[in-house]
Amino acid sequence: MKKTVKSVTAVLLAAVMMTGVMAGCNGGGDDPKVLKIGCMGPITGENASYGTSVRNGAQIAVDEINAAGGVNGMTLELVFADDEASPEKAKNAFSSLMDEGIDVMLGATTTDATIALGELTQQENMLQVTPSGSGQDCTKYDNAFRICFTDPLQGTTMAEYIYNTMKKTKVAIIYDNSNDYSKGITEAFRQKFTELGGQIVPDAQSFGKDDVDFTAQLNNIKNSDAEAIFIPAYYQKVSAILQQADKAGLDLPFFGCDGWDGVLNQLGDDKALAEGAIFLTPFAANDPDEAVQKFVKAYQDANDGATPDQFAADAYDGVYVIVEALKKANVTDSTKIDNDALIQAMTQISVKGLTGDMTFDASGEPNKSAKIIEVVNGEYTVRK
């Protein structure tokens, strides 16, 4: 008798546990009228500012959409997880997001994490839109799309701009040899620029992750007949290079890529060093465009006056892109999403975003035009 009681209890307990597991699978008592958007990025560690911007930018879009009545009768909910910009952490973060019952994925924020995440979302056949993963492989799976430009596209765009618009034929490059982003832009730039008839002088100068002294590279350039310098790197290194270029007495026009976003802040009192520098970015907070200004105001109000950067704008656009796809695919119940149809819908939508008007092709790339920014009087100014 005692034995029977025991086995019955065991079976019951097992049943209870299984229910818990099953609930985890389909999203923990998923409400069909709440659509959960998973979002991921680094909010701690070296690249914390990127993930923080993505989370805050996406939240503004979600709040706006919910205030306007939601999507097809569903309200949106943003579920964010920290991936510390690491591929391993991204995989763990994705499992915890799955436990929360997310339906689509906005993320990840950085290239390496996005590529790792892509393998998992592909297995789930879940729509994945990365706001800012710019590496080529971020969209290698059919379910993955991106909002930002690819690294090679930035390189070719700047090559064309410097050669055709600025009429410079001899350009020096300083790039970060330890960084895929910097190398990707450099390669594409070099190819396009020489194809157009320009010349890279002296042979591209590189530096490593831990380097702080760029005087040798800058003096090599000073000693060449370069007419301009192209620096495809992140703003911390760019600021240090600008400081040392000034000390080395190097007086050439500077060009950059979207990693320059944040350079003025980093330069602090020495903003004049970046005066006249031109770089490419999808978004500028002082763009007079009405939609941009509305977003900037909402962002500042929600985040103690912090000014949004391109990561925030990319994430904001990412939410609207997902919403547009949900509308196109007629998703009205978050528990019954036809993922194939939703992914298919991505190639049929056209969205007017903060970072430009965009459509998507099946390879996951956005079609949109870049903004060229010039530093004028210590401020980012959109150049027409």
Place this chain on the structure above:
Amino acid sequence: MENFLTQLIGGLNVGSIYALIALGYTMVYGIAKMLNFAHGDIIMVGAYTIFVAVSSAHVPPYLAILIGIIVCAVFGVVIEKIAYKPLRNTSSLTVLITAIGVSYLLQNLSLLIFGEQEKSMPALFHFDGLMFGSVRVPGETIITLAATVVIMIALTLFINKTKAGKAMLAVSEDKGAAELMGINVNRTISLTFAIGSALAAVAGALYASSYVYIKPTMGAMTGIKAFIAAVLGGIGSIPGAMFGGLVLGIVENLSKAYISTQISDAIVFGILILVLLIRPTGLLGKKRIEKV
């Protein structure tokens, strides 16, 4: 020719910072017979102390550097007392691993307090530099080089001429015998750490005035390069550290200028291997016969 001179001057600037840090390494090694791998991070402590003093407390730069020197000296002594002294009679590997641990502790403490974001150091010196013909020598380079030379000479005089310096030499020769002669070994080693760390603070100030931006991990790579400089010059030798640092800086810059920016580090490390193969004691190191 003009480019060569400019690159040479650039190399002297980097080289004298390496030399200054290498002086600290070599002193601690020569006297306490241990590799203090946390030495690079003391530079960071010094740089951040000066940064806080100048930008938050608005202390004048020269006073701020003095505060940095004092704070670093205290740090050096405290670290020695807490982390290294209890291990004085254990194997040198144990002490080495502890030093690496201290290095990570300092880096992560600084990350916790100041965050990952690089901080920009306000200008500490206002000296525009000099023109020699058409070659400009930046003010930072002159100050750095002059400071390093003065410190090297002062250090050599201190060790050879003063009582405390002679005590250091005695301790480095034979700890036990020195103690029997009435030398306070603990105090002598503390003094060594205090001086070595004070030098690191000066290096931190010069680093920040050359490169403007400081961050919690700034001491790591610089520390390793300085360590190479110390080994290159002959670890334990004070003129050797100076010489090794300058050679390293110049080789690094010239290989960036004339060979390749991508493999300059490989060249530097390659030279270290070569020197160690041909002259294991370093360029200016003394051959010492270990008696059993």
